[in-house]
Amino acid sequence: MDPTKKIGLSLFMFLLGIVLCVAQTKKSKGDLFFFQYEYQKAVNAYEAQLANGTLTPKQFLNLADSYFQTNNFEKASEAYLELYKQDTLMDGHHYNKMLQSFSKTTDKERKASFLATMSTDFPKELMENMDFNNQLLQSESANSGLDYEIFNLAANSSQTDFAPAFYGNKLLFSSGRQHNKKLKYEPGNEGYFNLYESTLQPDGQITAIQPFEQVANSSFHKATPYYSNKLNSVFYVLSNTQNGEMAFDDNGKNALAIGMQRIGGAFQLLLKDLSTSFYYPFYDDATGKLYFAADFEDGYGGTDIYFVYTTNGQVMSAPINLGPRINSPGNEIAPYVFEDSFYFASDVFYGLGGMDIYKANIEKGGFGIPINLGKGINSEYDDFGFVIRNEGEGLLGYFASNRTGGKGKDDLYGFKVDEKPGLKTITFKGKIVKPYGRGETVSKAVVRLKDNTGELLAETYSDEEGNYRLEIPWISAVILESTAERYSTFKKRLSEEELQELSNSDSYNIQISLYDDLVEEKEGQKVVKMDKFYFANSSIQLTPEIDAQLDKVVTFMKAFPDAQLRIETYTDSRGGSSTNFKLTQGRSDAIKKYLVGQGVPATSILYSIGYGEDKILNNCTNGVFCIETLHKQNQRSLIVVLNDNVLFD
Incomplete structure (x- = not known):
């Protein structure tokens, strides 16, 4: 991988921004090279300082980052680990780089040990995301991918080609191919990034490539376009300028802004901060949200994905972070929404390589777990800038990658597929x-x-x-x-x-x-809650009204099958004592028969007892005159829960 470039990582500012050294600040050679993104030269200079004993802790961290950016992961991991032991300067973003370094070496056990130590310091969403993706990538679905072929676009250059975007029957993209030899971006040894348009062919290839003339001409960076069909506008990033020249903050830094160009109309600058770069705008026609990546101080790592509310593209709110379900200690870039799925790229440490493409379901109130799209779309290298749309009876998509076998530093790749790519969950x-x-x-x-x-x-x-x-x-x-x-x-x-x-x-x-919703206290014992019902005089026949109440017992037993029951039936004092015993026993047996017939196990009904007139609840005993209402108080059936006190032990 070309060590001078990593789209979407913290080095993304190397590609799309310039840091100048401020005259009043004295810097070492290592610092000069580091802030000009000359990382191998920075390594040489910092190592010389280290040998002389003049390297500060901050410069040692810069040296670790320089090792990382030049793919010297063995030295990077050792440097990060040393800084971690000293408990200085390291933050979540550098922890992510350290874990990536461990992953790219044979020191995977050290990565596991570090994660076990630091897991409580990471957001729980990050650990859930990690566990799920590790499980997913090892599952059977990881090896049963969709039937599609990824193809390199023949029109790729020997420079950097990335950030594809659909534009009707055309494809827009960004490129460092040098169309003006006078305008050269020295750190990348290529032209300033510019926007290009091309014509889509039936096979997914592109032809008729030329600079995209619908946006204003600039001598500096223009990149990562997105076309909104609803607004008929192109959103893109561009270098901050003033009076035709680059504009710098007080520290000599040039950053990237987001602009919106209405096709055939006016240009509008949407998001600008001389000290902060904005990357990869995406406008969601359905919601009016403008998504983008930025490295604000309140983020979770490097670049995080944010959105702002807009009215027809006009920004109407402060940036809102998508939160720890999407953003990680690494870098997240290139948001894209398609059919209730949120796609983005991340270099979080548990991926397949450098930067991987993930898909999260858009749900009410947030997002589902971001899912790695798996091998094919993703590789051990950087894969990012994913776009997809319906095309004919299937889907057509594009993304960028610096995987082996390409023509330049980053190449555009296309694919056709019958259904949305991604491991099935x-x-x-x-x-x-x-x-x-x-x-x-x-x-x-x-x-x-x-x-x-x-x-x-x-x-x-x-x-x-x-x-x-x-x-x-x-x-x-x-x-x-x-x-x-x-x-x-x-x-x-x-x-x-x-x-x-x-x-x-x-x-x-x-x-x-809830158990307590289905039972109540009656006569000093727990019984299944039913409305009171009555048998006909001298009858043991169940009625539909009685059946409806007994169905509550059936429901109760389905919910709590370990309950043990006793059926108790009582009558009033009218009639002979032996007759009343026989009547209530018949009624209890009829209740049991119905319950068993409705699926209640007979073994769950330990007793079915008729008590006759043994337990009169009022003064209506033999020989006492009572009105019908008072007599009916004594006519009752109870379904007692015998093991209530131990049911939940």
């Missing part, structure tokens, strides 16, 4: 709810996914609103479970066909019952 999301029709949700419920052998695949807990989300690599069958304290246990085995249906569903709600 299955997502479970929805709410944990009570099944009583009142819309009550359950917080802090555990949700587990297991394979057919019972091995745990993933686990989460519902939030305060009852929401849950789990995502796993594709599997042909899975067991879904959920429960909470004093709640029933939901358990369902889902076949491959059911999982396919689930993948097309917006949500999958899980119902669990």
Whole structure:
């Protein structure tokens, strides 16, 4: 890999910006080379200082970064590790570089050891992303990719070609090919980046390449275009200038701004900060959000992805960070939205190589776990700038890469495919709810996914609103479970066909019952909650009204199958004592027969007893005159939960 360039990494500013040395600040030769992106020369100069004992800690960190940028990962890892031991200067971004260095050497055990030590210092989302992608890349779906062929574009130059963007039947892109020999960007030894247009061919190749004349001419960098069909405008980055010359901040730094050129209309400068560069604008026609990458101080690592709200492209808000589900201690660039999927590139340490392309599902209130697109699209080198659209009966896409076999420093690659690329996963999301029709949700419920052998695949807990989300690599069958304290246990085995249906569903709600909602205290014991019902006089026949109440017992037993029951039936004092005993026993037996017929195991009903008139609840005993209402108080059936006190032990 060319050590002078890494699109999208912290070195992206080398490609698209210039840092000048300020006269009043005395710098060493190593510093001069480092800030001019001459990294091998910086290594030589810093090593000389190190030998002389004049290297400061900050310069030692610059030396580590220079090793990293020149692919000397053995020395980079040792330098970063030494700085880590000294507990100075290292931040999340440099931790990411250290972990990358470990990955690119034989010192993978040291990487695992470091992660075990530092995992609590990283955002939990980062660790979840890492665990999921490691699991995914080792799963069977990682080796069963889509049937597509990636092809190098014949029109690539020997310089840098990157950042493809669709423009009707054309393809826009950025390139360092030198169309004006007088304008040369010395650090890259190529022309200043410029925007080019080309004509798309049926096979995905491009022809008729020429500078894109729809944007204003500039002697400096113009790069990373995106065309909005809704606004008929091109968004792109350009060097900050003033009166036709480069503009610098107080430290002598030239940064990149984002501009919008309406086709055939006016140019508008959207985002500009002399000390901060903005990269890879993407305008979402559906939401009016303008996404971009930048290295603000409040970020999670190097460049993070942000967005601003706009009205027809006019910026209407401060930049909003996409958060730790998307952004990492590394560098994230090149946002792109296609059919509810958010694509971007990242050099986070758990990828396949330098910079990989990821896809995250766009969900209400945020994003799903970013998923590595896998081998093919990604390689052990830098892969970035992914775009895709529907084309005929399939899809057409492009991206840039510095993988081996190319024509230049970075090349454009194309592909055609029947469905969206990416390793296949299955997502479970929805709410944990009570099944009583009142819309009550359950917080802090555990949700587990297991394979057919019972091995745990993933686990989460519902939030305060009852929401849950789990995502796993594709599997042909899975067991879904959920429960909470004093709640029933939901358990369902889902076949491959059911999982396919689930993948097309917006949500999958899980119902669990709270034990205390289904039972109540009566006569000093816990009973299943039912509305009171009555048998006809001298009858043991169940009625539809009685059946409806007994169905509540059936529901209870399905929710809590370990419950042990006793059926108790009572009558009033009218009639003979022996007759009443026989009547209530018949009624209890009829209740048991119905429950067993509805699926309640007979072994769960330990007793079925008729008590006759033994337990009168009021003064309506033999010989006492009472009105009908008072007599009916003594006519009752109870379903007692015998093991209530030990059911949840």
